[in-house]
Amino acid sequence: MDGSAKQQQSLRDGLLTRQSVPPRLVDGPAPAQADIDDILAAAVCAPDHGAIRPWRFHVIQGEALNRLGDLFVEALKKREPGAPPETIEKEQSRPLRAPLIITACAKIDHSRTDKIPAIEQVVAVGLACQNILLAAHDKGYGAMMLTGVNARDPHVKAAFELEGPDEIVGFIYIGTPSGPVFEKERPDPTEFTTVW
Ligand SMILES: Cc1cc2nc3c(=O)[nH]c(=O)nc-3n(C[C@H](O)[C@H](O)[C@H](O)COP(=O)(O)O)c2cc1C
Numbered sequence: 764m765d766g767s768a769k770q771q772q773s774l775r776d777g778l779l780t781r782q783s784v785p786p787r788l789v790d791g792p793a794p795a796q797a798d799i800d801d802i803l804a805a806a807v808c809a810p811d812h813g814a815i816r817p818w819r820f821h822v823i824q825g826e827a828l829n830r831l832g833d834l835f836v837e838a839l840k841k842r843e844p845g846a847p848p849e850t851i852e853k854e855q856s857r858p859l860r861a862p863l864i865i866t867a868c869a870k871i872d873h874s875r876t877d878k879i880p881a882i883e884q885v886v887a888v889g890l891a892c893q894n895i896l897l898a899a900h901d902k903g904y905g906a907m908m909l910t911g912v913n914a915r916d917p918h919v920k921a922a923f924e925l926e927g928p929d930e931i932v933g934f935i936y937i938g939t940p941s942g943p944v945f946e947k948e949r950p951d952p953t954e955f956t957t958v959w
Pocket of ligand 1: 782783784933
């Protein structure tokens with residue numbers, strides 16, 4: 764196999780074997796800085812109509828994970844002023860389930876929405892998220908994209924400098940798999956495909 768055939772084979776393998784590794788199945792160490800740089804370099808290679816670059820990534824690790832927990836608790840207390848202590852504790856510790864979170868946000872460029880509607884800008888960030896997941900997988904890390912109520916919470920969104928139709932597209936939890944990752948059965952694509 765020549766170099767480019769090998770590269771194609773490894774891309775194909777990566778695409779077909781990627782699967783989410785839930786935060787409860789990852790541990791330290793967090794990706795090294797060089798790996799984080801590579802993962803983000805992959806993210807910004809995503810398709811992006813009009814080169815708007817609507818993606819805003821936030822790298823959260825170490826002490827910053829506690830600060831994200833504080834933010835989730837603040838948001839919870841605004842949503843549910845009488846939230847019980849165990850719910851508060853769950854929100855506080857939620858980000859601590861993995862050693863690294865990359866938060867992927869879509870900052871909509873309103874001056875371009877006549878030709879490139881907000882949905883296309885959000886899709887570009889979704890594609891960047893897939894590149895993050897694939898790049899993390901390629902490096903042997905386990906990753907999973909999560910949203911949940913915090914991704915839609917106005918207090919959380921404001922903390923990421925988002926407004927209006929801007930979105931938190933995903934909190935991508937990344938770490939080192941703590942055990943074997945069992946192969947997942949995938950659907951038959953023909954079930955979802957019509958040949959015109
Ligand atoms: C935008 C988006 C948000 C998601 N949010 C959640 C979530 O909050 N909780 C969850 O369990 N899975 C969530 N998922 C699904 C997982 O990331 C994952 O894709 C799913 O469990 C299937 O696993 P797989 O990636 O191995 O196919 C989300 C997926 C996407 C694309």
